[in-house]
Amino acid sequence: MRFGIVTFPGSNCDQDAHHVVSHVLGHEARFIWHKETDLEDVDCVILPGGFSYGDYLRCGAIARFSPIMDAVVRFANEGGYVIGICNGFQVLTETGLLPGVLLRNQGLKFICEDTRLVVANGHSPWTVLCPETLVAPIAHAEGCYFASPEVIGQLEEQGRVIFRYASSRGEELAESNPNGSINNIAGIINEAGNVLGMMPHPERNSETALGDASGAAIFRSIIHSFEARA
């Protein structure tokens, strides 16, 4: 499978994502510069974490206008796999590929810590190989997922909330929600299921050397789904 990792000038998790899909999982990966306009022949686009254009304005608000994003939107609309991690999730909501918005964390502070996720929908292309719970490192100041009650209702009804913050035993408690997201939402997909946005960083726990490798299940799932589709 060929991964394309978009590098905005302020991306800082692009190398990490590249390392995991290529060195840990053994797939092809290349960086796509934000000034490019063509994705060429990638099978999955990763919008990595970081601070795309500094994010002094709303996170991802400028990235939305970057030259490569037209191609990413086209690719997504044609059914291509797109995963936005952290800042990438913020970019996806800004472009409208995913609904809602990511607000400042409820506690107003940047939080870097391991959280836990329950997989709320194990049938999506991103979760087919996931265990019921995952360790999920987060690192963000704006990760509080918010949307109108109608949109939340729709997401829940359609099974599009695929990750929720939970306790280590998998309970969706208020205490296990690090940032105040509605319904403990940590990750959602679009209607077709080919676009995923999530605040946690699965690339940070994809190797046992770093303490936990459960995050790799998300990448393995999409590789599995791609190969099944092909």
Added chain:
Amino acid sequence: MNPPAAFSADPRQGDPAITDQLIAEHGLTPDEYQKVLGILGRPPTWTELGVFSVMWSEHCSYKTSRRFLKTLPTEGERVLQGPGENAGVVDVGDGLGVCFKMESHNHPSFIEPYQGAATGVGGILRDVFTMNARPIALLNSLRFGTPEHPRTSYLVDGVVDGIAGYGNCMGIPTVGGEIDFNRCYNGNILVNAMAVGIVPADRIFRGIAAGPGNPVLYVGSRTGRDGIHGATMASDSFEEGGEGRRPTVQVGDPYTEKRLLEACMELMQQDAVIAIQDMGAAGLTSSSVEMAGRGGTGLVLHVDRIPRREPGMTPYECLLSESQERMLIVAAAGREHIVEEVFTKWDLEAVVVGEVTDDGCWRILEDGQTVAAIPVLALTDEAPNYDRPREKPADLKQRQTTPELSAHGDCAAVLERLLGSPGIADKRWVYRQYDHMVRLGTLERPGDADAAVLRLPGSKRMLAVCVDGNSVHVKLDPFGGAQGIIAEACRNLACTGAQAIGATDCLNFGNPERPDVMWEFEQAVLGLGEGLRQAHVPIVSGNVSFYNETGEQSIHPTPTIGMVGLIEAGVSPLGMALPSAGSLVLLGSPRPVLGGSAYARVIHDSEQGMPPQVYWSEELALHQLLREAAQRGLLLAAHDLSEGGLATSLAEMLISSRGKASGCQIQVPCPPSAEAVELSLFGETHGCAWVAVEDERRAELLALCQEMQCRATALGSIGGEGLRILDAQGSVVLDRSAESLRKAFEGGFAESIGLSPCPPRV
């Protein structure tokens, strides 16, 4: 004598007249001004006066500290670059060097905590990546006033936010640090930031302006009016109400620095750069002067070509601005376009603003007119060099008198107070705001081990990094206390399984014009030197910050040390968390004292007596043992004895296990008097560490200790409920549930400072 024609300069229209008052405002003494006249053979222009002011400031010239810094050991087999460059480099094998430096940003952080701390991080990162080193870690050492001081919570919040804001955006993990509180910092906080990078050993870039005719390029952010005279400010004491100096504080833009980093790293892959240096303190002036100084060349800059944020800026302002995120590059003639292409890709400016010359003159032109022309050497090697008077402090004897401390009587209560005191308490409130995982290299996270442990990209070895300081120990005994800092830093590295290979220092002191402060400085530097020589660790970079004084109140002498160590391939780095079962062995010979201890400060409000001394042969035997045992896979956890003593260290290991160990029990061979028990439990000592070992391998460990001449005492076991400590007779002297200890430790930091607490861990 007439000055040579080449070194003449003309005042600009509108320049203020050079009066005694203007000279004094520039921080130059009458003697220093006479020296300026002697060098130039004429009165300086206003621009030149500003340049002398910053280049001869304490901050840039090291005019007070130079003679002492020379005594520090700076050489060793691994040293690829010692002091004098933007940062130091030591060899870590596999064709790689580790490049690092620590620097203070104290004065600006007190005035404007967010920007002061943020730009401190930005500055130290540039020092590292200007050498072609890819930054892989940040650390910091922070000092604040008492937790209850009305400004402390604001300053802590702002400084931590500023460090986070810059480091997180850059994508460099902040992996370690230390924080302490003391009333001596009420008017002068300390913010010391350290950056660590990795560089190919054969492609270290330096700031040596060579090759007359080579173009000088200005790259990065535009120049604004911020930070003018920052270096001069940092070379002065605060009067009451330092807020008025806010305009001298720079404003950070980490997004631009991120692009600058990537552009520089990309550029240095190609053969276009002769020399490169960041514009830090004293901006364009110091970077250009220092590069020419190292090259033995001269330099001409056309100040009208400098990219500016606003019109109407004078040469004086352009030269002294400390606008951030800028670099100066000497390119190979004919290859300027390569620099321009790379910077254009990253949407940054790169402009040819001058060239290297061979006449030894630092010359500034504005629209063709010379506004400054100063011999380079006058600003570097020939800067003032003072041998300031030194005098043993009158109260030293009193400081060192053993205090009469009566026993508290309730060891468990003492332990919880120590665990909850902000210097010892859990720093999760701080480090969860720092991205400490980005770059996928962090093997031991903040709070999990005595040092941060990182993967070394391109090598199977690992890097351990720590920062240490104990200003109370240094205040009480500058020579011994400074040695203690070196011992502790090496010990912290050894507790993860690492061998110390290099150090950087940040020397924070009061007003050097006070003989007692100068005496403390000299003694502390000698102590650091002694410790470094004993431990065979070279200093490769560093920084001095004097004038940390407000009114009459100087800070405690606060040397801080950043140290890097190497863990061999295949070794599992050690953390401090107790496993679920096993034996507890105390390594080393404890010699607990209460002088300057956390116990004396927190429980008795006493800051008096001799602090613990270092016994180097025992100390080094301990470090060797720790490394050897780690290599053999004998140890399950290790944690050194430091602040709070034996009981505090063990409690930290228990809490750190987060429930894996239900408890632990030890028996301490001390007589049953309450004083003796509290001394054993909470007295501070060097040369000791707790280790956890599987019961079945305990004998093997003890045999190894005997072989390696490191004393070891099997004192207890893991298991049971909570922490139980027995005295020599077997009477219980401390018994507390792990939950109760954990609560004290985890809540203490935010609670004592009055910050909103962070939610419990998931």
